[in-house]
Amino acid sequence: MEHLPAPTNSIHGEQRTVPYVCWVPYDGGPFLTYPERVGKPQALPAASNTLGQLPYWRYEQHHPKPEDELASFFQTWLFFGLIHEILGDLCALDDFVQLSNSTTDIVVSTSRLVGFIETWVINVANGGRFPTYEHIAECLRLVFVTLRAAGPMFDQRLKMSIVSTGKIFAYAANKAYHIENMLIRMTSKTTLPSIALEVASRAYADATHVLVLDASLQLFDISGTSSVDLCARILACGWMRRLWTLQEGALPAKRRRLWFQFRDRPINIHDLYLQLLRILNDEVCHHGLAVSILKGIMGITTFFSSVPDELGADLATIEAAVEHRSVSVPTDEPLLIGSLLDLNMESIISEPDRTRIHRMWWLMPAARRGIPKDILFRIGPRLKDEGYRWAPSTMLNNDPSNEILQTKRQGANQGIPTSRGLQVSLSGFRVSFPDQSKGLPANPWSIIESMDQLYMRDQDGAWYSVVRRVSRNSGLEDDFLGNEKLCNILKSDNDIRFLYLEPEFQSRVDSDQQAINSLGVKFLYEEEGVIYVQSCMLVHFQRLQITLLEMFETAYQCAELLADSDPARQLAALQEDEVNIELPAYKILFDALGLEIHRIAIMDDNKTALAAARQVSGHDSTVLFEGVIKMLFAGHYAKIGTRTRDSQRWCVD
Numbered sequence: 196m197e198h199l200p201a202p203t204n205s206i207h208g209e210q211r212t213v214p215y216v217c218w219v220p221y222d223g224g225p226f227l228t229y230p231e232r233v234g235k236p237q238a239l240p241a242a243s244n245t246l247g248q249l250p251y252w253r254y255e256q257h258h259p260k261p262e263d264e265l266a267s268f269f270q271t272w273l274f275f276g277l278i279h280e281i282l283g284d285l286c287a288l289d290d291f292v293q294l295s296n297s298t299t300d301i302v303v304s305t306s307r308l309v310g311f312i313e314t315w316v317i318n319v320a321n322g323g324r325f326p327t328y329e330h331i332a333e334c335l336r337l338v339f340v341t342l343r344a345a346g347p348m349f350d351q352r353l354k355m356s357i358v359s360t361g362k363i364f365a366y367a368a369n370k371a372y373h374i375e376n377m378l379i380r381m382t383s384k385t386t387l388p389s390i391a392l393e394v395a396s397r398a399y400a401d402a403t404h405v406l407v408l409d410a411s412l413q414l415f416d417i418s419g420t421s422s423v424d425l426c427a428r429i430l431a432c433g434w435m436r437r438l439w440t441l442q443e444g445a446l447p448a449k450r451r452r453l454w455f456q457f458r459d460r461p462i463n464i465h466d467l468y469l470q471l472l473r474i475l476n477d478e479v480c481h482h483g484l485a486v487s488i489l490k491g492i493m494g495i496t497t498f499f500s501s502v503p504d505e506l507g508a509d510l511a512t513i514e515a516a517v518e519h520r521s522v523s524v525p526t527d528e529p530l531l532i533g534s535l536l537d538l539n540m541e542s543i544i545s546e547p548d549r550t551r552i553h554r555m556w557w558l559m560p561a562a563r564r565g566i567p568k569d570i571l572f573r574i575g576p577r578l579k580d581e582g583y584r585w586a587p588s589t590m591l592n593n594d595p596s597n598e599i600l601q602t603k604r605q606g607a608n609q610g611i612p613t614s615r616g617l618q619v620s621l622s623g624f625r626v627s628f629p630d631q632s633k634g635l636p637a638n639p640w641s642i643i644e645s646m647d648q649l650y651m652r653d654q655d656g657a658w659y660s661v662v663r664r665v666s667r668n669s670g671l672e673d674d675f676l677g678n679e680k681l682c683n684i685l686k687s688d689n690d691i692r693f694l695y696l697e698p699e700f701q702s703r704v705d706s707d708q709q710a711i712n713s714l715g716v717k718f719l720y721e722e723e724g725v726i727y728v729q730s731c732m733l734v735h736f737q738r739l740q741i742t743l744l745e746m747f748e749t750a751y752q753c754a755e756l757l758a759d760s761d762p763a764r765q766l767a768a769l770q771e772d773e774v775n776i777e778l779p780a781y782k783i784l785f786d787a788l789g790l791e792i793h794r795i796a797i798m799d800d801n802k803t804a805l806a807a808a809r810q811v812s813g814h815d816s817t818v819l820f821e822g823v824i825k826m827l828f829a830g831h832y833a834k835i836g837t838r839t840r841d842s843q844r845w846c847v848d
Contacts, residue, residue, distance in 0.1 A: 213303040213356045215292050217275065218267040226280035226334050229272045238268075238341060255344040262348055269345065273338050273357045274303070280334055281326060281364055285318075286311045303356060312367045331368045335361050405447035406454045406461060409434040416459040422470035423488060425462065429455055430491040438522035438531055438591070445498035445516070445535075453495065468492055490515075498535075508535055509564040511600040518593045528589060529555035536562040553578065556586045557612050564602040565609035568619040569696055571847055572712045573597050574666050574733060584730060584848045585610075585617040594666050598712070604696075607842070615727060616848035623694040623843060625718075625836040626651060628686065632758065632828055634766025636776050639785075640825045647681045650739075650747065650826075653835040657738060658747040661833075664712065664733040681715075684731055685833060690718040692728060694845060695736070709738035716847060725844045742807040749804035750823040753795045757828050760795075762788040792828075796821045 222232060230238040238251050255265070275288050286307070293304045319325050326334075338361045345354050409432040417425065434440050444464075447453040454461040471489045494516040498508060513532055522528055526548040533543045538558045546554045556578075559566045571585055574594040578586045601608070610617040647663035663681040685691055695713040713736055716728035739747060757763055766774075766784050775781055796817060797805070808823075809816035826832065 212295065213352045214350070215270075215301040215303055216263065216266045216350075216353065217271045218264075219271065221271050221275040221279055221288060223279060226272075226276050227337065229276055233268075235268065238344075240337065240340065251341060251344050255346070259346070262350075265345070266350055266353055269341070269357065270303075270353060273341060274353075274360060277334060277338060277357075277361065277364065278308075281331060281368075282311055282315055283325065285315055305356070305360070308360070308363070312363060316367050328368055331364065335365055402447055402452060404452045404454060405443065406456055407434055407444070408456050412455055413458050415457055417457045417462055418459055422467050423474060425457075426467050426471060426488045426492055429464070429467075430488060435491075436520055438517060438520045438528060441495075441498075441516055441520060442531060442535060444495045448495045448498070464492065464495060491519075509562065509602045510536070510559070510567065510570075511564075511602045514590055514593060514600055517590050520591060522591070525589070526551050528552065528591065532590065533558070538562060552588060553580065553583050553586070556583065560609065560611060566612070566617070567600045567602045567604065567608055568610045568617075568621065569598070569601055569604075570610065571617065571619065571694070571714050571730070572696070572733060573600075574664055577730075582614050582616055582848060583612075586612075596664065596666075613846060616846045618725065618844060618846045620842050620844055621694045621696065622838060622841050623692050623845065624838045625690065625692050626685065626833045627689065627836065628833055629830045631830045632763070632767070634763070634769050634774055634784075635829060636774060636785075639829055640822075649682055649685070649833055650831075651736075651833045651835050652747075652751065654837065656748050656751075658744050659835070660737045660739060662735045662737070664735050679732075681732060681734065684715065688717050688731075691731070692716050692718060692726075693734070693736075694728075694847070711736050714847070716845075725846050727846045727848075729848055742810055746804045746807040746811070746820065747823060747827075749801055750820060751827050753801065753824045754828040756795055757788075757792060757824065760788075760791045762791050763828075792821055792824055793817075796824060 222229070224232055227239075230236055237254050259265075260268070275291070278286070278291065279288060290307055290311070291304055292301055294300070295302045315325070338357065342354060342357060411432045412428060415428060429435060444453055448464055451463060451465040453464045455464060468489075471492060475486065475489065498512060498516055513535060517528075517532075522531075529543055529551040530540070532538075533540055533555050536559075538555065538561060542558060543551055543554050556566070570587070573587060574597055575592070576588045577584055578588050607620040610619040612618075647665075649661045651659045651661050653659070661681070693713045693715050695711045697711055713734050714730060715732040715734055717731050719727040719729055721727065738744070762784055766788060769781070769784075773781060776785060795801075801820070805816045805820055808819040812819045
């Protein structure tokens with residue numbers, strides 16, 4: 196992995212060597228269909244959208260391949276295949292292998308990768324014929340999704356070579372196609388303030404200079420060390436992981452007075468920040484690493500601006516800055532956050548330790564941009580007291596699946612805390628289960644039902660996969676929602692609503708973009724136009740891909756047709772004690788229903804749906820299509836009701 200920067204004086208240089216483990220060379224065909232060509236269609240996203248199929252990373256958990264086979268498959272496809280797909284004829288795959296310097300083994304070499312990519316960027320800018328930006332983005336998305344199947348025993352050198360190559364291609368594509376990247380947007384913000392702080396913070400705000408003395412930093416010299424390396428060491432030091440040092444560092448950094456002591460001399464954090472910006476613009480091979488490090492450094496250098504009369508930081512700024520910090524006394528967290536947001540500190544300090552965090556949230560509307568209503572969709576521990584069960588009990592250890600709080604969203608974006616919960620304006624809809632088909636035994640046809648995933652149909656015939664969102668942070672229990680399964684919650688309460696942020700969610704026609712995070716709530720009561728609800732689960736809605744959507748809707752119509760058939764009517768007319776698969780008379784009727792399902796499934800009108808099933812499954816399309824009909828006939832799905840108006844007010848606890 197010669198294209199990656201190595202730490203100065205690293206003693207682990209040999210770990211940059213990546214073994215060549217391909218059993219067969221890449222076949223030169225399209226990247227997105229390679230698994231189908233080698234008999235592994237389950238690795239493609241379409242397979243995980245198939246009824247009864249698992250996402251590939253879970254498939255590998257249940258049906259693990261030998262480590263050497265998986266490594267060969269991943270390197271051939273995700274490394275060499277990706278290079279071929281993007282760079283095309285600019286290089287040969289043999290350009291990336293060589294004999295090891297220390298053994299006779301063949302190893303992967305990326306010493307020429309950056310040169311090929313720079314040539315590619317120039318060619319694209321000059322109008323050369325290469326894959327579109329959208330196609331490259333789809334290939335990279337598939338790379339990173341597929342790598343989830345690489346377990347803990349997977350060779351980390353191989354995994355890093357794939358990840359780093361994908362990130363370099365992402366940056367190069369942005370540059371070549373003139374796509375403005377996220378970091379440029381982030382660094383153009385001018386939303387940083389000067390805040391009137393409590394007396395305890397004035398020493399740092401007014402100091403001529405603040406020098407950080409961290410034992411780990413004082414083991415290294417600045418001389419001969421790159422700015423990327425220096426910043427990485429600062430971000431990894433113990434001083435950066437403590438909560439209170441955010442205030443100690445952000446206040447002097449505001450006036451460019453924050454220094455870090457290394458063995459030979461100190462260095463100003465602002466100087467390092469400027470050097471990182473230069474690297475970001477000029478050095479392709481360092482770009483991915485510089486982006487990650489720059490975000491961490493900006494958590495200090497640009498937390499406040501140097502303009503004295505500007506307003507203060509907002510909750511999104513706080514969330515990003517404290518994400519990887521910790522505090523020895525948990526009740527100190529609301530003190531620090533309240534101080535940085537210029538809340539009424541006397542009011543917070545006067546509270547008992549246990550309720551300081553409650554007071555902080557109660558005062559939060561006074562902070563800049565207040566409480567963004569997407570705080571409701573944040574995974575993580577919540578307060579347990581009535582009226583505050585919407586509020587995070589900590590902003591530390593942010594879950595990786597959480598999106599950045601959108602404090603700048605237009606319209607009625609703020610939530611208002613009340614004694615009964617957080618009052619917000621959101622879109623929402625009610626869901627319900629269809630009536631159970633009469634005359635069927637419990638779980639007919641042994642339908643496998645995922646307790647944390649469900650299919651839903653809206654009134655326009657669109658279908659959605661709904662998956663329970665849970666924390667990815669190990670050991671971080673979501674005591675806000677508990678462990679009750681999605682299907683159990685829906686079936687135990689006949690008035691569940693789902694709230695979401697995007698008003699146009701159901702009206703969008705682009706299915707690839709039709710996905711949202713949503714909050715499931717239990718209806719309590721309605722008073723003066725406000726609907727009072729209790730939070731119960733976080734879910735992710737994803738509209739099915741076109742092929743699956745058409746198959747599901749056709750199966751739905753077939754299930755309605757089946758309900759009017761003679762076998763279904765005869766089963767519905769049976770008494771409860773006659774519904775027993777062990778009874779010969781009942782078994783005859785139930786078998787007749789199965790034959791009727793098969794007859795309906797293979798009708799000429801269903802050829803398109805069967806073709807879609809064949810495209811998705813890659814094998815017996817009739818079995819898959821009949822399985823969907825059975826699932827819908829048995830009522831194993833939910834119905835999405837009428838959407839509320841966008842301005843509907845909710846009080847969420």
